Structure formats: structure tokens, C-alpha cells
């Protein structure tokens with residue numbers, strides 16, 4: 001399998017963490033690219049030109065990150081990271097949606113901030129900042145559930161890692177001691193250490 005990714009992408013990091021936790025990382029060739037580079041080869045596989053994109057051994061292109069995660073967990077020989085249909089699955093997927101949603105707010109926020117100051121939308125930036133703060137407050141109340149390593153906790157960890165990487169001035173740990181403590185524990189895992197943005 002070939003995984004196209006960029007080191008800074010939190011969606012790609014989530015997939016790489018899943019690969020490690022599922023014990024499949026040694027079967028995946030990592031190809032680091034810039035998704036905006038037309039010569040990278042990504043667009044032949046993903047017309048959306050986004051990372052992550054996985055090309056299976058049968059030459060099937062899979063995207064986006066949720067689809068890749070489902071594929072990898074199907075191949076996962078160990079304990080599944082997505083529970084079977086039932087309450088545990090819905091709850092786990094919702095925790096994953098909180099993590100993905102944090103990425104969905106933070107990645108465009110970062111892109112907006114990279115534009116010239118006079119072209120930035122203060123309203124948009126404030127809305128993304130508030131959505132992020134509200135989601136972090138929710139996560140602070142569910143850290144017990146995050147102690148299970150599954151697609152919920154992995155997505156949240158990848159999203160928090162992105163906040164630390166791109167928005168260190170947000171100081172999200174302030175007033176969120178449980179979440180900060182939870183991430184400190186999670187960050188000892190090999191899946192976290194080996195996927196840090198460069």
C-alpha cells in the first residue's frame with residue numbers, strides 16, 4: 001500500500017496513527033508530498049488533490065481519511081479501532097467527529113491567517129476560533145471515554161497535535177487540565193511519537 005501524505009496534515013496524521021495502532025504501518029510505503037504540487041502524482045489517484053490518499057495493493061485509490069481508516073481497520077488483525085454497529089460504535093464515531101471537526105475548523109483557519117491581513121475575514125476567524133473553543137470544552141468533559149485507544153481518541157489526539165503545531169498561542173490547555181493530562185498520557189504512544197509533524 002502507498003500512502004500519500006503531508007507531514008503537517010492532521011487528517012493524514014490520524015491515518016498514520018491508525019496504521020501504527022492497527023499494526024499495519026510496516027505494510028505501508030509513505031510518500032510525502034505537497035498536495036498543491038501538480039507533479040506529485042497525487043491527482044492521478046485523488047482528483048480532489050487532497051491528502052491523505054491511500055493506494056491499495058490492488059491499485060484502488062482510497063480517500064478521504066475516514067474511508068482510509070475504515071479500510072485499515074477492516075485489515076486490522078488485532079482489536080478493532082471502530083466498534084461493530086451498536087451504541088459503542090456511534091459514541092466512538094461521534095468522538096472521532098469531534099476530532100475531525102476540530103481539524104475542519106483549524107485547517108481553514110490557518111489558511112485564512114496565511115492570507116494578506118487586509119484580505120482576511122475577522123468574522124470567519126472568530127467563528128472558527130469559537131467553534132474550536134467550544135469543542136475543546138466538550139472534550140474536557142469526556143476524557144474518561146478517550147482513555148480507550150480507538151478512532152475517537154486517535155482523531156482527537158491528531159487534532160490537538162495540530163493545534164499545538166499551528167496555534168501554540170491559543171494555549172488550549174489553560175482551563176482544560178483533564179484534556180491536557182489525557183494528551184500527555186497519549187503522547188507516550190509510538191503512534192504519536194512516530195507521526196509528529198516535521
Ligand SMILES: N[C@@H](CCC(=O)N[C@@H](CS)C(=O)NCC(=O)O)C(=O)O
Nearest residue numbers: 009010011035050051052064065066
Ligand atoms: N475530509 C478530508 C480532508 C483532507 C484535507 O483537507 N487535507 C488537506 C491537508 S490538511 C489538503 O490536502 N489540502 C490540499 C489543498 O488545500 O490544496 C479528509 O478527511 O481526508
